[in-house]
Amino acid sequence: MGNFFPEEIIDEIKDRNSVVDVISQYIQVKSSGRDTYKARCPFHNEKTPSFVINPQRQMYKCFGCGEAGDVIRFIMKIENLSFIDAIKLLAQRANIQLKELNTSEEYKKTMEQKMLFFEIHKKAAQFYYNNLTRGRNAALEYLLKRGLSQKVIKSFGIGYSNDSWKDLLNYLSKEGYQLKDLEKCGLIIQNAKQTDYYDRFRNRVMFPIFDITGNVIGFGGRVLDDSLPKYLNSSETPIFNKSSTIYGLNFARRHITDGKIILVEGYMDVIALHQEGFKNVIAALGTALTKQHAETLKKYCSEVIICFDGDDAGVKATIRSIEILKEANLNCKILLLPSKKDPDDFIKDKGKFAFQEQIDGAVSPIDYKIIQAKNKHNLELPEGKINFVKELAEILKQIKSPVEREVYVQKIEKEIGVSKQVIHLEIYGNKGTTPFDKNLKYSSNNKRDNKYIEAVPPAEQNGHVMAEKQLIKTMLVEPKMLELIAKGINPEDFSKGNHQLIVEYILRNQITNSELILKDLPHLNHDIEDILNIDIDHLDFSKTLEKYIVNIKRFKLMYQAKLLQNKQKELIESKKLNKEEVETELLKIGMEIMKINTEIQKLQL
Structure with a gap:
């Protein structure tokens, strides 16, 4: 609508x-x-x-x-x-027919069709439910054996499609519905000769799929034996789209009290957890979470706890889902299940309190990726350690925070016995630690190796590095200035990777004790001692602090502008794009440079 x-x-x-x-x-x-x-x-x-x-x-x-x-x-x-x-x-x-602003004939026709499809699906769901509950049958025995109560079966409207070719077709036809509409709903299929129709779902446990307001919009059918496909979903219709429909959200949205929702693989996982009291549970009609799913979830929650099966397919689906949720700016954690266990199996075997412990112990995406990398390699063998560290380096490059990255490096050093210097080399190459631009490597030695510094006028290079060191020393020896400095600048504003690490450590931990910092960041001792040896007695930061902060921010903007200018040169020299495409891209980049130049102008003192 x-x-x-x-x-x-x-x-x-x-x-x-x-x-x-x-x-x-x-x-x-x-x-x-x-x-x-x-x-x-x-x-x-x-x-x-x-x-x-x-x-x-x-x-x-x-x-x-x-x-x-x-x-x-x-x-x-x-x-x-x-x-x-x-x-x-x-x-x-209140049985009110909504009259919306769109009153075109085409729109009215579309809405009438949708309302008809809702009605047909509701009738079909009632038919399937009656089949299941009319008496003891194989489908009901299957569900009861899986531990589902009669109450939860009714709540989710679970039903059964008889082992018949025209059972539903005959019922809905008698109710007055046209074959063409039943076919558009995906409930019946025309045979190969196009001479007759038959039911799409036969001899399956039927799970109605609801939209957010509780309308039945499709079905998922599960076989009772080993035939394939194990699960069969409704086909795409005007009211059902698999890539945007989330199973169980109509129930879960009422129970998202802490901003968290649990994402599982399938119908039975949702229903089993719901029955045990975990009612903020949903599934994406299979493990293929989409961007549309993620955008929908943003309306209802702030964090998604992924709980897929512990098998290889579940691991791959989890990794894909992490990236999709990240793109949607949704926080996520991962609940770890034993290999070859799904949530339904786990909660039946261990109970709801054990499952709650798993939820409480859900890990971050980085921790999950590291755990999976460990599982892939035999860390008892040199070759296993080598391959693990290589994979670890790629994982840690995804972390923006230098301090968070360093914590993981120290943790891995203790766990597998590979020195952090070696891990650093694998992450950053032989040029030290990374700055705010993850695509470039920086050195803590001199301006010749520092591409960030080379992006600004040569006459200002040495003065800029010295200004950073003076500001960091002020943070170390003048604790009362720390709050003022923190309000005006971020670690990423510093040009050198090692300077970023030191500043983030100070700001995050509110620690200015140089001895403690030297102990906690031993690989940065040379830089810290160099900073401590700088003379700042002649400086009055109460008067010049704003100027220092502005200059450091200005250098970062100049660097960003330089990168865009280089991109413009590459486009002009490129032979892969036609003239029109090049001009379009040049215009976009030019607008970005203009914005940066405006910001630089605002920073002029």
Whole structure:
């Protein structure tokens, strides 16, 4: 549906959805006088009711946590829905036909078809559920043997498609639905000779797939024997798209209390965990998480805990999902399961408390990649250690924070007995540590080896490096200046990789004790001692601090501009692109350079 509704429709939805009646469906509400009702707030823990509902004003307010609003706001909050989806849910509840701004005939026809498909799928789901629960059968025995209760079977609408070629077809035809519509829904298929139709799903346990508001939009069918395919999903239709549909999100969105959601592989994992109390669980209809899935999840959570099977396919799917979630700027952690175990197996074998421990112990993407790299190589053999360190180097290059990277290096040194100097060499080559630009290597020795410094005017090179050293020494010997410096500059603003490491260590740990820093960063002792030997007695940083910070930031911008200018030269000399493509790219880069030059101008003192 569209995204806009007339105000009169929204007002009608509010009028026909009593705020007291709606809230009463979720929490226990008691009268508290002639015009008010009270309840315990569903949005925070409290013993004494402070959640007040005013039916006259159609509003609610919690005097404990401050949450307040109308019936639409309540549904958005309690169901974790967008404004549009909350409107749709309340309209459906009050049997209101939504009239949106788009009134074209084509649009009306499309919406009528969607509503028809929703209706057909609902009928099919009821038919499959009745098949399953009509009496004891192989499908019901299978589900009960898997540990599912009758309650959870009903909640998820699980059903059974009989071992028949035209069972559903005959039922829906008798209900008055046309063959062409059933075919478009993907529920029946035309035979090779195009002379007849038959059911798409036969002799399978049927899992209805719901959209975010609870409409059935498709099915997943699982075989009861060893025939293939093991799982069969509905085909793509106007209401079902596998790459954007998330199984179980209609249930999970109501239970995302801490911003976290658990991502598993399949239907049974979602249902089994839900039954054990882990209700913030979803699946991506297989292990292929997509960008569309990630963008949808961003609306409902801030962190995804990936819990795929512990086999090779699960590991590969986890790595792919990590990258997709990273692109969407979603935090993620990985729950580690024993090899060849899925969440359903694990929770049946170990119980829900053991699974909660696994959730609490979920690891970061970097830790997960390191663990998988260790599993691939025999660290008892020299060749295994060599290959592991090479793979480790590629993993650690993904870490932006120099200090975080260094922590991992020290940890690996202790675990496998390879010196951190060797690991550094593998990560950075023979030019020392990396600066803020991960594609270039930098040296802590002199300007000839430092490409960052070479990107700025030669006359300013030595002075810039000296300014960095003076600023770092001030941080070491003048603790009272640390807060002021931290407000104006970041570790990445420094040109030298080793300077970045030292500054980040100081700012993160709020430590200025040089002896402690020398002990914790032994590989940087030469740089630290060099900085400590610099004379700053003649400087009055209370007056010149802003100038130092501005100059350091200006050098970074000059470096970025230089890189873009080099890119322009490469494009002009390139023979792979045509003239129009080159001109387009040159224009884009030129605009970026202009922005940087503007920033440089702003920094002029």
